[in-house]
Amino acid sequence: MNVYTPDRYDESVVHLALGVELRDAISGRRLGAGADVRMERFPRPVGKWRPWRLGETLTAVLPRMHRHHTGRFVSRYDEGLPTTVDLRVVDDDNVGATRIAGLGRRIVPRRVRITIADEADVLAAEADPTKPPHPLFRRSVPLWCMPGSAADLPSRATVMRGRIVRLDAGSGALVPVRWARVRAQNATGDDVGWAHGDDRGEFALVVEQSANDIVVPADPVPISLTIGATLPAPTPDPADPLRASVDPLWDLPLETVVTSPTPEVEASLTGRRFLPGQAQLSPLNPPQPVDLPHGRETSVVIRIA
Structure with a gap:
C-alpha cells in the first residue's frame, strides 16, 4: 500500500537516518570536496580481520557516508544504521589523479559518536497528524572542523x-x-x-x-x-597491536556530540572544548x-x- 501516492503508481519512500554537514570553523562555510566522513565499523583486532598491504590505512577501507550533491553526507534507515554511530572526519589528499583517503592536512581529523533517533519514532510521528514531526536536528548534524597545518587561512588574519x-x-x-x-x-x-x-x-x-x-x-x-x-601519552592496545600501525587516528579520542537546535553554540559540535581525558x-x-x-x-x- 502506498503512503503518499495512489496505488496505481509505484512508490518508494526512504527516510534520512543521519545527515552530516562539515563546516569550516573559521568562515562557517561548508567544506569542499576534499573532506570526507567514514563510518567506524570494523572487526577487532584488525590484524585478524584482513591482510594489510604496505602503506594501506584503516581509514581507506572504512565505509564512506554517501556525499549528496549539496555537499552534505547522508545515510538512510534502510542501510541498517545503528542508533549509535561512530564517525571519523578526515581530509583526503590528492597525488596527481589519485585520491588518498585521510592523509590531507587542510583540516584536523575528528572522531565523533552520534546517537540518532530510532526509525520507529520517526515513522510514528509522521503517521499521526496530531503530533509534531520528529525534530530534524536530531538526525541532521553540523560539525565544525578546525584548520590543519596546510589550510589556506584568510589574508591579513592574526x-x-x-x-x-x-x-x-x-x-x-x-x-x-x-x-x-x-x-x-x-x-x-x-x-x-x-x-x-x-x-x-x-x-x-x-x-x-x-x-x-x-x-x-x-x-x-x-x-x-x-x-x-x-598525559601520559596513550600506548597501543596489546590486544590489537597492529591498530597503531595501520590507523593514523588510533589514539585520537572519540567525542560524544550532542545534537542541538542551536548547533553554533554547542561546544561538542563546534569543537571548542577540550577532548575527554x-x-x-x-x-x-x-x-x-x-x-x-x-x-x-x-x-x-x-x-x-
Missing part, C-alpha cells in the same frame, strides 16, 4: 602556527604532543580562538575578536594559551602571554612538559 612538544622521559628528546587542543584568551579572560593539534603536534590558531571587544585590540595583542593534552596545562615555554602582531602569522614551538 594567526599563530605552532607545534606542541613535551620531553620524553625515556629518550630525553622533545616529541610532539598528538591531538592537543589550544584555547586562546585575551587579557580579560575572554576566548579569542581555538585550535586543534594534529598527529605531529601542529596547529593553526586564528585569533578572533572577543564578544566583549568594542574597540580594536592593542597591537600586538597579548594572548594566553591553555593546552589540552592527554585531556589535562589543561599552561605552556612552560614560551612565557605567557604571547604578543601577536595584527594581520600577520607568527610561528612558535610550545613546550608543555
